[in-house]
Amino acid sequence: MCIIHKVVYFVKVNIKSKSSEETEALGEKIGRLLKKGDIILLTGDLGAGKTVFAKGIGRGMGINDYITSPTFMLVNEHTGKIPLYHFDVYRIADYSELYDIGYEEYFYGDGVCVIEWSEKIEPLLPKDNLHVFLKMGDAEGERDIEIISNGERYNDILKEMNR
Template sequence: MKKQWETFSSEETEAIGEKMGQAAKPAQVYSLDGDLGVGKTVFTKGFARGLGITEHVTSPTFTIINEYLGRIPLYHFDVYRISSEEEMDDIGYEDYFYGHGVSLVEWATLIPNLIPKDAIHITIEKDFEKGDDYRRITVCQGEEA
């Protein structure tokens, strides 16, 4: 499975996230990668809305993980400041990844050995030649990523 979308506003990016959140199932892990400021948190806000989450969604940059309750729990990780995979053990990441909720991991490329083989990989990219608000969102599952 490989899908790709082009968006031209943060609202469109959020809408793609919402569609994916509506389809999310318990114990799924989503890796979410892209440069700083590309819209990972914007995407996550839509994803959370798709899970029925109404509270304000923020990036867990300094807390590493934010938990939200919706039709299924959302575990929103930001591992940008993780210095080793052992730190993820200290957090108890396995309880989240293999639990009853859905895990969305920003900067997942920093912990490649911990991401399950069947994870859904999302990459968000900018292309300034197509405009400041342009984003290309690519979604692959498992080994295709």
């Protein structure tokens, strides 16, 4: 008997952003490459730039809405050629709260999901995703950004982004 294992490598990119404008521009660059069904995870401390990055993603997707953190709403829906579902799960006590809003329709639907504080709902997350880690840098406004692709689709995004 022959067993074939498919090996999928991840791609990791480290970027130093010197301002919120650069952080947003990076999000915009990625936003231009997204397709329906894509999942973007944003991880970082309060004030690390998650919402700024999400604004850039929306702009890159051609969404003209003013994008703010949906802290008290759980998810904001933004209409565009492809819908953007912007989650902020900071305030949930348990990931099971997402069952109440039918998270599967968002995660596996026709839009792009951007999820702030994604580590709080880890058991529900699709294994294929683009994970963005944002950390405050040494200087004012500076951010250290690490982006890891999980899955071939996201490897392609990072490769295309670096062209």
